[in-house]
Amino acid sequence: MATGGSDKDTPITKEKETPSTADKDTPGTADKAPPSTVTENPGRGMRLVMSAMGSKFSSVKHISTSDLEQWLHTGNDDIVVLDCREPREYDVSHMAESIRVDWNRVDVNQLINSLLEREGPAKKKIVCYCSLGFRSGTVAKKIQDFITKKKEESPPLEVYSLYGSVFKWANEGRPLVDNSGQKTPFAHPHIFLICGLLNKAVRKW
Template sequence: MEPVTEWIRHRFPLAENVSPDMVEQWMKENRERLLLLDVRSPAEYQVSHLQGAIRVDPETTNMGELVKTLGLEGSGCQTVVCYCTAGYHGSQMAQRVRSLSTPEQGPEGAASLKVYNLEGGLAKWANERRPLVDSEGRPTSVVHPYNTVWAQLVEPEHRATI
């Protein structure tokens, strides 16, 4: 997993990573200030996702509209964690959202957002046996692996059939 994580870090240098430990802590202690963005397809999201996550299309490029849709404008300091299967789309989205953070936006705009990518994505999360839910909100332990290449990052017992 580490070589893939390093490659993704190099590919998206402006995307700050956050560990699964920290995200799980935030989910328990500061949930009202945390926004989880699942940057995967509807089929992947249906198999499993983090409790309370909002699915965002990986191809979304209109970040201003996304910030408005999610109600992040003027929301004060908000922590946003983007994730996908391994970190590629999560890092890409985190970098796009962070690109809105410019000094001229002031403290009431997207500049007040703290945006991260979940290091290792759901592959690492599931491999560490952390909680996931399916489309019905039921606990599950499997992850849609995106494709056969990324599937190698998910331990077989946590890999959904695609």
Template sequence: MRLYLQMKYLFHILISLIFLCGLRGQSEIDKTLRKFNNNNCVPYIAAEGLTRNTQFLLLDTREKVEFEVSHIAKAIWVGNKNFDTDTILAIVPDKNRPIVVYCSIGIRSEKVGEKLLKNGYKEVYNLYGGIFEWKNKGFPVYDSIGQETDRVHAYNRHWGKMLNNATKVYGHKKHNN
């Protein structure tokens, strides 16, 4: 009986450890998004939800050098610092068109999503965990010539800790947007 209780106890500890280890990377993204995205006015969409709906227009809100390393298929680079809603209006005159914005994990894209909503776009989503979570889940990314790649710009070493299923690229910021 004692051996049975010890085995049961060890089993529960093992399950708990597996559960906690599995949540580690996810909780870092959760914690960071909660810290920086205070308003949360742009609803999130999970990577799996994005793969099931091909009607979304994808807007990449990272810096140009990040986009050139890799991006999600069919994404349009729009930047974030000098993001211009008039440019988007020229690209997407239909304000009812579903749009998904993304960046590395979802902070810069939240700000762009807020601007789109304020300018009358009705259906705007922020990709939960950004391109990091997308790649962490094994979905493909493409380089500047359209070839599938394993490389993702990790922004910097601090943020790069949340990217665990790609070759991390660090580089100088060549563009100002």
């Protein structure tokens, strides 16, 4: 997909072409999981943050890392994944085919119209992620509020925030790509204050 232009011109930024609902941490169901060597055992600090984000954005649906990977693995083509982080974070790694948006100044109406234009009406599930869930929860709530307000006009959409976001995803060894589209285990720690929640082996500033 083509780049959507500068951040001021459009809420969507696709830097590079790269290739709910929950597991033990949040309730939900999905299709059978792909073969994996993923280890799901978040530490106490991570569990506390995840719980706090879940409570803060309680009106938003959350999808687990395992369920999202199952969705993506089955080639479910009605999913759009939004990366709600800064360009420097996205450049280190992101989920394949994810589209970067500016979480704090996204125009939801323009975003929805842009997604429908770019991805087509078949895209009915929107999954947002960031580092730990605050930015993705903020975007997901804006979209959810828009869907509720424009229920009669809006196409049938479901929006989710990824529970534990990219920190949990990377800690579990799930697939990421760098800005060249190459597989990478690394993720950007975002800020020093929270970098300890991302395993040292996968941190990359």
